[in-house]
Amino acid sequence: MKKFAAILLLGMTTFASAQKSSTPMLDGLAVPGFEVKTLPAERFTKLHTAIAPSGAGERWTEIPWVADLQEARQKAVTEKKPLLLWIMDGHPLGCT
């Protein structure tokens, strides 16, 4: 009986560890799966906040990008500077 209980306990512990390690995490927050229909308000807020990018990786958004090419050209004339044109398939500031 004790042996059975030990095996059961070991099995439960292993299962719990596997469950824990397979749970997706974002900034230390467990991310729910589709089977979870609603989230408590606090968990909703924390997860929503964690998804939005922040920190040092966002410094490029502080650059005063001009999104109108004619405006950028006019600015270059006025400020006597060359243009640096970041042109991608999908807007660099709005797409991946």
Added chain:
Amino acid sequence: MLQTEFVPYAGDQWYLHRQQDEAGKYFWQVAQQGHNRNLSKDITRQGVYAATADGKFLGSLNHSGSPERNLEMMRTALQRFRKFEPQAVRIERDSPQDARYVRTPPKEGLVLNVFSRIPLPVPSGEAWSPNQTTGRDHLWLTAEEKQSLLPTTWQNGLRYPVPPAIAERFIRFHLVDNIRGEPDYWERDHLRQSEMTLTVVDAAKKILRWEGFAQMQRAKTQGAEVRLQGILRYDSKARHFTQFDILSWGTAWGEGTYTGGAPQGRFPLVIALSLAGNRAVDRIPPQASRTVSEYFTAARP
């Protein structure tokens, strides 16, 4: 250096490639001196370019992802620029724009930031994976659509469906895995099941709760099933939402034409929407609004 020595511009070459106006002419003038100049004209000219306002080429490279190469190109471009006489070019700011490719946020409408993530760790043995990045987009609603989200009467517990055109826009164009690049959007026949409702949770404070789910499947290759939950606060005096936070969580699988490298099998996908600010970056049009008529007429017969 970028902020002090250059005028930094960012744009989508899909539009510039097609525009029949002054901006489009300038783009082609510069691009045809750059790294892709020998490719046929239907091929992308994306990349990083340095040029004078009148189109003199100073340097370019494809998007290498290498900060060192970008820096080297910028330094070389500056050296070349300093050899030129001061520019005496006149830029026509008010020249007619090619209306087919003008996208401006809807007047009095709503602009939402849309961020998406795949909450998985970096695969062992790798320093970084494209799946670690954040997908970015905007969602636009017209003034009329914004008003259509409000209840007919502010009564606690009143539950009603999200207008079909808005629900479809959310699902088809924004509940997507755009983490690694431009996504393939869901077509109508990819939608399996969905439901989105709004509920008045505090009539006095004008607070609404958004709830729903959506299941999409493209053949057997790609799909997603996600839940949605959100809190909306409305200021009836200002006639504007002061909070519009929506969270989506669930599972996706497969990859699109330009989004190769998805995690194997089913993987978690989370998306957060919230009110955008008023910076240039906040006015970038939704990626799916390239086909603007489809973006704004979704769900209509």
